[in-house]
Amino acid sequence: MTIIAEIGTAHSGDLSKAFELIDASKEAGADCVKFQWVYADEILHPDTGFVDLPNGRTRLYDNFKALECNQEFYAQCMEYARKKNILFACSPFGLKSLKELAELKPDAIKIASPEVNHYPMLKDCSRFYAKIPLILSSGVSKLGDIEKAMELIDASENKRAEDMKMPALTLLHCLTFYPAPEDEYNVRCVKTLGQVLGIPTGISDHSMDPVLVPVLSVAMGGAMIEKHITLSRKDSGLDDPVALEPEMFKLMVHSVHQAEAVLRHSGENEIYRQLAYEYPMEKINSILGTGIKKLAPAESANYGRTNRSLHYMRSMKKGEKIGNGDVSVLRTEKILTPGISPEFKELITGAVLTKDVENGAGVKLEDFIEKKRKNCGTKSRPQLKF
Template identity: 55%
Template sequence: MVIAEIGTSHEGSIEKAKKLVDAASESGTDYIKFQWVYASEILHPKTGFVDLPTGKIPLYDRFKELECPPSFYKELLDYTHSKGKKFICSPFGLKSLEELLSIQPDAIKIASPELNHYKMLEALRDYRASQKEKIPVILSSGVSKMQDIEKALKITGTENVSLLHCITSYPAPEEEYNLKLITKYKKEFKIECGVSDHSLDPVLVPALSIACGGTIIEKHITLSRKTSGLDDPVALEPEQFGFMCHAVNQSLASINHYGADLGSKRIIEQISEQYGEERVKKVLGSGIKELAPSEKENYGRTNRSLHYMNDLKKGDVIKEGDIAILRTEKILTPGISPEYYDTLIGKTLTCDVSSGSGVMLSHF
């Protein structure tokens, strides 16, 4: 299936969001995806700044601008369904997850930075355990190591769960994609796999992902790369997105006609004629899981860790609200893994700490 990732490209406008749904629908996508944003679930207010065409503003404030009420997403779900497409959305914490589940989406997408948001994964697991037919879940695996993927899948389980290979870099270099990992994941985890593609080319990574056994392709869509959405610079405009869907259909036709092995070989041959054998070889990679060069520096910063939400003194006892599971991002120092959250509630500090700083075991 193809997922058109609108994300927050609507910038809070229901009219623009519907135009994006129209464009995605006409391009030939199957799923249309959004992001349910609350800034406080993602970042600490002191996380740093982002450069925009209008100037430099706090990244936290930029996310605050993208917050929308549940009614906004419910209207988009209904509008997406009216187009004959399925609605999928990413939550970023317990509040957004609960509200998203209340409108009954067709699937839940866990974005790469939330792969280690264990409290959210556990809440989703508990919800699915109460369902007779489990809602589909798609996990994205950018800026992660093999043990991170294994730990997430241990929580969610594998029933009606899919996995997307991803590089958390904007844009992501095609030559770093290592798409043979899709084949490895399918064999190792015995689930459907695909790619979340942040590269700029509309064909190279999507087509080769099918040759590697991928069955899901997610790519950002925007009305224009020149608009100010956070992901617009790496998104495809509608004409490009339609071209990608056409290339995907051609690749699928090859698989269906010739079978998996011969069809994959023919896709690789055709893409090699267009892009060159050496480049295709690099995109396919080794199939060995490791952080891509473009995302190594982001490991621990883009994904989640524990941060203090208040200035606290030596001798203070940690209570709910004093620490949070956040992305570190720009200028703060990462804390320890979110798996320690419950362990630290009720523990006593042995030093003063400042709001925003990363939580360390040595502080206790």
């Protein structure tokens, strides 16, 4: 079992705090630390809305902008992690951060749940797949989304390099909501997704309890667990309020290793029996769920908003042609309208607008289709204007 301490952006751009978080992760028993390589322009539009944080109401774009660090920052974090004998992984959020991350040759590249449909980035990931393991998280995604992502990555164990410290591709079941309700986690998906897709699976856990979801993922044969770590839940980072402080993270690691030993010697039913001393069996069963991969109630309203779609990067007039930089693959998030799937980005490049569009609006195919007066003749299929 590989245990990942998700540091994310809890360092707030402070290198000494990043080192302190690496130390805390190592001391808590994590096998790997994971960072997030943030460039705000790769994630969301400046007008996406606001978020309430411990230090007040903040424009979400500005919050991400303040977390931007250069390549040297991550290089030093990776060097320090390896000095401490702990693996280093990182999540890119676009083509620029992916390229710069791959140049560092991390121990793994993690594709976060909202990027499962960032098709241009996934295609680029396939170029690094032979040498750098990939971890794919699957929150706010349907089974078809996961299968399409794997096709773009061209997942094949035959590409695995001998010196990889993790499997070539690992899929993490996830519930993208903060904090995630344990009762909706459907942990049996860890087993069923592994059986359906034929790759190692695990869980990315955003619930508050340090034991329940991680231990039940062990019972389901999980190969990897990822959970946020913070020095204090009172810190001002985006994920700090739902992260585990070091002592709680240490408890999770201990519980996971205990569960692994029980699974080896006595099987999954013994794990349930021992958990039942502390938790009602009804709760355990509700967390295990059905094992059918579907959107959890808590995240279903965000499908299409948290993950990626196409958005205009400037206001444009009818008759203008879409050029490079006019449209980006972004999360919709708070107040904007979702656009069409990123798979259509190449299709609409060069297309002519048949209506005025606003900066930040989600791209629609009807923005490029001319309305024609009805004739009594044969019907024709609408086509994009070029």
